[in-house]
Amino acid sequence: MRRESALKTARQLPKGVIRDALLDAASSLMREQDTVEIGILDIAARARVNHGMIRYYFGNKEGMLLALLDRDVGVRIRQLEALFRLDVTPTERMRIHLEGILDTYYQIPYLNRLIQAMVREASAERVHHIAEELLKPIAKAQHRIIEDGIAAGEFRQVDPKLFYFNTIGSADGLYSNRFTLAAVFGGIPAADEALHERYKRQTVETLMAGLVA
Template sequence: MMGLTSPADPLTSRAALLKAASDLMIERGVIDISLSEIGRRARLNTALVKYYFGGKSGLMLALVRDVLGQALVQMQGLVTMDLDPVTKLKLHIKGVINVYFRYPYVNRLIHAMLLDPVLGEEVAKTISRPLAETQRRLVEDGVRAGLLKPIDPMLFYFIILGACDHLFFSQHALRHAFGVHEIDDQLRRDYTDTLLDMVLNGILLPQGKTG
C-alpha cells in the first residue's frame, strides 16, 4: 500500500520532475531553470533527478523525448497513410505548430542540446534526423505525384521549422511590438492557416505573377 501513495513512487516522481521542468519553462519563457527550482516545484528532492535521469541534461533529454516522441511517431505514420501527398504535408505542418504551441520551449531546448557534443548526437539521432527524413519523404512523394515543385528538402526543413516556431519563440516580440499578450487557440489557427496558404500557394495574386 505504501508504495502506491508514497511521493517517492518511481513513475509519479519521475513524471512530476518532468512536468515541473516543462511548466517552469513555459511560465518563464526561458529554458534556463535550475535543478533546485525543478525540485521545489515538484516538491521532491533534487537527488531524484540524478537517480532517475543521471542529472539535469538527462532530465532535459527525457523531456524532449517525452514531448516529441509521440508527435514524431504520428508524423512518421503519416508517410504511409492513404492520403494525397498535399494533405499529408498540411497535416505535418499543423502537427509541428501544435507541438510548439503546447511546448513553446522545445525548439530552443533542442538547439541548446545540439550545442553539447554528446547530447547533440543523441538529439540528432532521435529527433532531428528522423524529422528531416519524414519531411523529405513527404516532399518527395508530392513531387513524384506531380503536385509539388521540386524543392531541396534541407532548405524546406529550415524554412518550415523556423516559420512554425517563430511565433512561439518570439512571444516577447509579440508582446513588445504588437501588444499581444497571449497565443490563444484562435491565433494558433490563424497562424497555421496563413502559413499553410503561403507555403502552398504563395502570396502573389495572378497579376503579380506576370509583373
C-alpha cells in the first residue's frame, strides 16, 4: 500500500521533474563514486522518489542511462551546431571545440566508461543509436574543422580519425584516473576547477601544436 501511494504521488508531479531528478541523481552518483556501476535503489534515494519510478519513466535502468547519455551528449552536439555558425577561422574553431571537449569530460568524467558499458552486449538498435546519434556527429564535426583548416592552409595533413582518438584520450585521461592523480602524483582525490583549467590549457596547446601548420 505504501509503495502504491508513493507511485501515485510521484505520478501526480510533472513528468519532467521526476525524470530530470532521476537523471541528475544517476549522474551525481557516478561522479562521486567514480564508477558507472550504481544501483537503482541508490539512484532513487538520491532523487527522493520510489525506485519504481525508474521503470515507470525509462523502462529499466539501462533505459535511464541511455536517456542520460542522450541528454548530456545532445547538449554538446547542439553546442557544436552553434560553433559552426561563428565567423571564426578553422584554427580558432578547433581551439573552441577542444576546450569544449575538455570541459565535457571534466563535467562528465564517466562518459567513456558509460558508453562502453552501454554498448557491451547491447542490442544492435542501441549500439546503432549511440554510434549514429551521439558519437558520429562529434567525430564528423571535428573532421569538418580539420578539412576546413587544411583547405585554408592553417593545418598540416593529419588523419582525422587518429586526431579524434588523440583528442578523446587526452580529454578523458585526467578525469578518469583519480587513483593515479592521488596515489602516484600525491594530488587531490579528483580534479578541481583550478587543475582542470591548467590541464585544459596544456592539453589544447599540445593538440594544436600537432595540428597547426
